[in-house]
Amino acid sequence: MRAALIGTDGSFSVGTFAEPQPEPGCSLVTVSVAGLGPTDLMRAKGFFGPVGAPYVPAGEGLGHLADGRRVYFGHSKPPYGALAERTLVPDDEIWAAPPTLSDDQVVALAISGTGALLPLQEARIVPGESVLILGATGPVGQIGAQVARLLGAGRVVAAARNRPALEAMKARGDADAIVVLGQGDDENALKGAAAGGYDVVLDVIYGSPAEAAMRATRPGARMMSIGVQAGQTVSLSLRELVSRSHIGVGTGQRPAAERRAAFDRLMAMACEGNLKVNTRCYAFDDAAEAWAAQAGSPHGKIVIRF
Structure with missing residues (x-):
């Protein structure tokens, strides 16, 4: 074959x-x-x-x-x-x-979607909280921005390197504000869009952008890291972590029943026209x-x- x-x-x-x-x-x-x-x-x-x-x-x-x-x-x-x-x-x-979804959308929303949904569920977004999507223009980030809104986020900020893709997310209403990374001072750029600090960070890329993002959070924040495209390590002081949680989230090796439940929820969201x-x-x-x-x-x- x-x-x-x-x-x-x-x-x-x-x-x-x-x-x-x-x-x-x-x-x-x-x-x-x-x-x-x-x-x-x-x-x-x-x-x-x-x-x-x-x-x-x-x-x-x-x-x-x-x-x-x-x-x-x-x-x-x-x-x-x-x-x-x-x-x-x-x-x-x-x-x-689902019979009403195209082949490409089913596949696009499956592994990438569970990679976004599971950590955001575990972050327990409180209605109205501010959510930062770090690495927002890839499939996981695109889905994450939409899911965060469905889970109650009051403000969604999308951050990545690709300005046109970020602007498209904002134009669709998937993000309230955008941050173009890699233009100099990521930390100040993220703080400038934070409106007082992020409550939840869905981090798809890790590395130095994740360090900058943690420094832009407010007390009680939860950073959920799921990818390492920007680096496999971060350097944060204890002071920067006080009253904040940083969790590395794995999804692919979870039991099939847990992943299937997330898949079914994503498919339902998509069939309702929300993803x-x-x-x-x-x-x-x-x-x-x-x-x-x-x-x-x-x-x-x-x-x-x-």
């Missing part, structure tokens, strides 16, 4: 791969759409451990079961992934896809181009169609 492959050196190529075979507790899925995300690149680079024998990348997708049901899936059984004509998926990782994320769609023949685009920090979810 046609498939994309990651070699033992982390290289990406398109070719053929052996068909998956049925196994107890798993089902074969014929793939319609595969979604790419930062985790796929990190895995190929060995961030989660040595790269094993060639494997099919892409951690999530949408397709059909043998009986014709349209389903979303994540966590395919290695060495299979979503970037192949067929994949093998544990049954508890196969979830019904939407930008996507960039590629044909499978252009999968190498899509892989390179993901490495370039895209400002929309990258999906690949078969």
Whole structure:
């Protein structure tokens, strides 16, 4: 079957791969759409451990079961992934896809959406609180800004490096104010938009921007960090942390039932017209181009169609 492959050196190529075979507790899925995300690149680079024998990348997708049901899936059984004509998926990782949502929106709102929803739920936003989305123009940040509003945020500030994408978020009403990072003094720029301090920070990028964001919070603030695109460490004094919480949130390894509950809530929000994320769609023949685009920090979810 046609498939994309990651070699033992982390290289990406398109070719053929052996068909998956049925196994107890798993089902074969014929793939319609595969979604790419930062985790796929990190895995190929060995961030989660040595790269094993060639494997099919892409951690999530949408397709059909043998009986014709349209389903979303994540966590395919290695060495299979979503970037192949067929994949093998544990049954508890196969979830019904709403018929009213397009393939690309289901995939765009799934892993990225749970990455935003779960930490914001755990932050326990009090109605009217001020929420900063750090790294706002990627899929997680775009969804996070919308979810924060639905969970009761009174003021949402979006911060990232891409000014046009930030201005588009503000024009859509997803953000009340924007901060363009990387223009000099991030700390003062974030404080200038804080209106007295942030109560909750959804931090998708970590590193020095997260340090600046924490210094712009007010007592009682909760920073929920879920990504490391801007750096894997921060340096904050105890004084800067007093009366504040900084929590590293993981979502991908949580029990399937917990992730499915978040997925179902996101799908309901989207079906009600309350959630939407930008996507960039590629044909499978252009999968190498899509892989390179993901490495370039895209400002929309990258999906690949078969």
